Amino acid sequence: MKYFRFARWDYLVLVLSVYPFMIIVAYLILGDDYFTPVTFFYATLLALPVSTASWVTHIMTANFLRDLLPSHTSTTKRILIQLPIYFILTQIGICFGTYLVFHLVHLAHEPMSWQSFKPLIYAGFILNVIATSSHEGMILFDKWKISLVETEQLKKINLQRQLDSLKSQVNPHFLFNSLNCLSALINTDPPKASEFLDEMSKVYRYLLRSNDTELTTLTSELQFAHSFFHMLKTRYGGGIALHVDVNQDYNDYLLPPLTLQLLIENAVKHNMILKDQPLIIKVFTSAGGVLTVTNNLQKKNSKILSNKVGLQNIATKYQLLHHVDIDIKNGPDDFSVTVPLIKNQVYESINS
The missing domain is CATH 3.30.565.10 (Histidine kinase-like ATPase, C-terminal domain)
Incomplete structure (x- = not known):
């Protein structure tokens, strides 16, 4: 697929942000029960594909917006569009994971209250801000490195043009003087x-x-x-x-x-x-x-x-x-x- 492409920093975000957030969400849903061996195994096994699918959806959205607004001057606009979209996608993932925990595999024994759900919303928002800022920062850093290489290449091309110009000055200069000398000798x-x-x-x-x-x-x-x-x-x-x-x-x-x-x-x-x-x-x-x-x-x-x-x-x-x-x-x-x-x-x- 056109937007199904990943950079190395995308995997860093997955490992350093998404999976740790998954553990936090699981703990907020299940409490101390999450750390019991059986619950920890099944809850983590359940959360891995959900968080990975959410991550893939985020990346595809980012790629779509990057193609739609490729200029570095559009960075702020991209972030303002990404944050609400990512927030909605994150909450969908959390709700889906919560549904699986409570209604499908019955890992939780008590229903989840609104007071317990609010921290998940806040945590999801904070994660989106951090992940989006990191992602855009890495993109800008890569563009900066590319611009350095291009600038250096342009410098070399410009230097070569200047050197070629200097060489072209020498040839007619030397030829003109030599012909003057030859002309004088022919007569004398x-x-x-x-x-x-x-x-x-x-x-x-x-x-x-x-x-x-x-x-x-x-x-x-x-x-x-x-x-x-x-x-x-x-x-x-x-x-x-x-x-x-x-x-x-x-x-x-x-x-x-x-x-x-x-x-x-x-x-x-x-x-x-x-x-x-x-x-x-x-x-x-x-x-x-x-x-x-x-x-x-x-x-x-x-x-x-x-x-x-x-x-x-x-x-x-x-x-x-x-x-x-x-x-x-x-x-x-x-x-x-x-x-x-x-x-x-x-x-x-x-x-x-």
Whole structure:
């Protein structure tokens, strides 16, 4: 049947509320005679199916009302409808049980007075209030747990969308700058332009692959950075230098793809590159699992047009993935950006 369904808390209500109430009702009807062995056995045996049938009827009514008024905003309305219905059903069950005790199996020797019956009415009302409140409370608790799971899923979906958006910003940004470099080389040095194009194809393959992952190993990122720097070296020659000093213990640590490319590109974009005054970029790790990219400051005289994709992109990725900030220092002689390296185990625990 459609409404013949039970949750685990329904069985808890049966065991912790209905059956104890059954014992109280039996005692109120029979008095001390209830605890004599024969009376206790037959009265309990009689009350079990009556109380169970009453419980099933209550649950089916609750399921019907829950389907009729499913919204959490209808909780008060459901309770106000349930209480009188449950009260009537409970009294029917009590009256039926009393009839069986007095007229069918003759367990009681004296007729039951109205004064003796009134406590049963009060007890039934109290039981209905407790059972209904507990039942609705458990339903709200389950809905709350489901809403937490759904909220967490929505957060993950939203984070993924934001990450995908950040990745889509990097690709055209990198392609635009690379094509500008290639265009300049074609006019000034065609052989270097050809070499630049070869390196550009290698670098862009890595860039496209990076769209499929949120994090990459430091080893992979360094290999890509060397390829990217080779493109810069093709164009600028002795005007630029890269020094890498990385502790191999951090090779398998993770960071967002293209982090080094964006930091190196940021240094090139904002500084003069001269053969007699080279731009020196240093990449190194430090204790605590952090990676620093630093360059000497030799700012360009002209104003640089910037859409602020680079550093903002990295900072946002770290906030989304690891809830930490990157450290940017702009000193009198150098500029540095320090990013945390993420352990594989930490990343897996965050996304589990």
